[in-house]
Amino acid sequence: MAFVPTKQLEGPYMPHSSTSNLVKILEEDFTGIVEEWLGTQVEEGVKRSDLFSDAESRAQNAELLKNFAAVIRGGMVDGDFNLDDAAWEDLRAVLADVTKERVSRGVTPTEMATFVLALKSPLFSRLQDKLADDPDALIEDVMLVTRLVDAFAIHTNEIFIEEREQIIERQREEMMELSTPVVELWDRVLTLPLIGTLDSARAQEVMENLLQTILERQAEVVILDITGVGTVDTQVAQHLLRAAAAVRLMGADCIISGISPMIAQTMVQLGIDVGTVKTRSSIRTALADALTAVGYRIETVKD
Numbered sequence: 001m002a003f004v005p006t007k008q009l010e011g012p013y014m015p016h017s018s019t020s021n022l023v024k025i026l027e028e029d030f031t032g033i034v035e036e037w038l039g040t041q042v043e044e045g046v047k048r049s050d051l052f053s054d055a056e057s058r059a060q061n062a063e064l065l066k067n068f069a070a071v072i073r074g075g076m077v078d079g080d081f082n083l084d085d086a087a088w089e090d091l092r093a094v095l096a097d098v099t100k101e102r103v104s105r106g107v108t109p110t111e112m113a114t115f116v117l118a119l120k121s122p123l124f125s126r127l128q129d130k131l132a133d134d135p136d137a138l139i140e141d142v143m144l145v146t147r148l149v150d151a152f153a154i155h156t157n158e159i160f161i162e163e164r165e166q167i168i169e170r171q172r173e174e175m176m177e178l179s180t181p182v183v184e185l186w187d188r189v190l191t192l193p194l195i196g197t198l199d200s201a202r203a204q205e206v207m208e209n210l211l212q213t214i215l216e217r218q219a220e221v222v223i224l225d226i227t228g229v230g231t232v233d234t235q236v237a238q239h240l241l242r243a244a245a246a247v248r249l250m251g252a253d254c255i256i257s258g259i260s261p262m263i264a265q266t267m268v269q270l271g272i273d274v275g276t277v278k279t280r281s282s283i284r285t286a287l288a289d290a291l292t293a294v295g296y297r298i299e300t301v302k303d
Helices: 003-010 017-028 030-044 052-071 086-105 110-115 120-130 133-179 200-217 236-247 261-269 283-293
Strands: 183-186 189-195 222-226 253-256 276-282
Touching: 017 030, 017 052, 017 120, 030 052, 030 110, 052 086, 086 110, 086 133, 110 133, 120 133, 120 200, 120 222, 183 283, 189 200, 189 283, 200 236, 222 236, 222 283, 236 253, 253 283, 276 283
Parallel strands: 189 222, 222 253, 253 276
Antiparallel strands: 183 189
């Protein structure tokens, strides 16, 4: 990204007294601040050269600093500034873009916050040089920079958390889809192999996927295979029986396969009545029943 700070910052303006020094150092040494900001990130161990090239890191810094300078020049930082104000819209957008990009590449929350906070060092050093003879003004401007950069760090952290939550939710949905695959074993015969636990949320997802596939494939027999389900308690059994009932309402037969001796004993001890639902010990025997039900005949061919 090419940037010419003096051109971007030129034009008539009347900066407030509390921001005039900050505006001047941004105009006078924009490129130097960008480079020192990069150097501070290296010192803090958050530059992440494994994720971003030097050009990408420099472009992100320059874009953030350019929009930061624009807001400073607009005099929108006096008093109790609010990042939600319209004047901060462009900077918020850049902060969001940079944060989302860094989240997608694997940057941690600490690294993201430290990346933003590293901007303080080059600004502090230049304010110190400029205001060495005016300690009161130096303290005022340092406090201003601290408030601003801290606010940016908090804002990026909020975006980071929101983006990470969205990624986790997408991954959860994808894992849910992968963990509830409805497979067409044969013409009009479906199977749903269940692995792991079966809580209420997953049971609902299972039922929705299964019923939709029955409709699409015009299935007549569905095999619910629970070989991979480690424990069957009352709640899990009720989920399975409700799914079997929903399958029957769709006009298909349901077979629950994978009933191990331990699961059979547990269901008896819990007093769980499978009613009219057909059960089989293995998917092999369940498939034989399913093929017979849809009109196929299984024969053993001898050489």
